Amino acid sequence: MREFILFSNRGRTKGDWKDLMAAGRMDIVCHSVIAAFFLSNAIRSDVKLNIILNGPPDPPKHIEFVYDEDLPISKKDVGNLIRSTLWKYKPKKKIKAFPGVFIEKKTLRKLIEEKESDEIYYLDKKGEDISKIKFGENPIFVFGDHEGIPKQEKRFLKKNATAISIGPNMYFTSQCISFLNIHLDRCFSKG
Ligand SMILES: C[S@@+](CC[C@H](N)C(=O)[O-])C[C@H]1O[C@@H](n2cnc3c(N)ncnc32)[C@H](O)[C@@H]1O
Numbered sequence: 001m002r003e004f005i006l007f008s009n010r011g012r013t014k015g016d017w018k019d020l021m022a023a024g025r026m027d028i029v030c031h032s033v034i035a036a037f038f039l040s041n042a043i044r045s046d047v048k049l050n051i052i053l054n055g056p057p058d059p060p061k062h063i064e065f066v067y068d069e070d071l072p073i074s075k076k077d078v079g080n081l082i083r084s085t086l087w088k089y090k091p092k093k094k095i096k097a098f099p100g101v102f103i104e105k106k107t108l109r110k111l112i113e114e115k116e117s118d119e120i121y122y123l124d125k126k127g128e129d130i131s132k133i134k135f136g137e138n139p140i141f142v143f144g145d146h147e148g149i150p151k152q153e154k155r156f157l158k159k160n161a162t163a164i165s166i167g168p169n170m171y172f173t174s175q176c177i178s179f180l181n182i183h184l185d186r187c188f189s190k191g
Pocket of ligand 1: 125171
C-alpha cells in the first residue's frame with residue numbers, strides 16, 4: 001500500500017462552495033485525487049490518499065480516501081464528492097461519508113504521529129534525489145499545494161521524515177503524485 005498526504009493550506013472546511021478555485025484551490029485537491037486513484041481503465045486498489053484541509057471556517061479537516069469497490073468516484077465529479085463529504089462532518093467522530101471516504105478533525109502532525117511508520121517522505125525540490133531511494137512496500141508521501149508545506153509543518157517533517165526530490169523543476173502536486181505512482185509501479189513490477 002502506498003499512501004499520499006496532501007496539505008491544502010486554504011482548502012475550505014465547509015461544503016458551502018461551488019467554485020473549486022475560490023474554495024481555497026480545491027481544484028488542486030481534485031487533481032490530486034484523480035492522479036492518486038485513476039488509471040486509464042481502472043481504479044487503483046493499492047493507494048490511500050489523505051487530505052488535510054486547513055482553510056476556513058473550521059480547520060483542520062482530514063478527508064481519507066481508501067479503495068472500496070463501492071467508492072462513488074468519477075473523474076468528472078470529484079469536487080461534489082468532497083463537498084458532500086464536508087457536509088457529513090460531525091464533531092469528535094470519524095464519519096464514513098461514503099464507501100471508502102472518511103472525514104474527521106485532525107492536524108497533519110497528529111495524522112503522521114498516528115502512522116507510526118519509519119518510511120515517511122516529504123516532497124521537496126531540495127531533498128535527496130528519488131533515484132537513490134530504495135522504497136519499502138508501504139511508503140507514505142507528504143506534499144504541499146500551490147503554497148507549499150508551511151514552515152511549522154516542515155519543521156516537524158524535518159525531524160520525522162526524509163525529504164525527497166523528483167527533479168530540478170517545481171511540479172504541480174498532482175504531477176508529483178502521478179510520477180510517484182508510476183515510479184513505484186516500476187519499482188515493484190513483477191514483469
Ligand atoms: C506547486 S509545488 C509548491 C510550490 C510552492 N510555491 C513552494 O515553493 O513550495 C506543490 C508541491 O509539490 C511538491 N513538489 C513540486 N516539485 C517538486 C520536486 N521537484 N521535487 C519534490 N517535490 C516537489 C512539493 O511537495 C510542493 O509543496
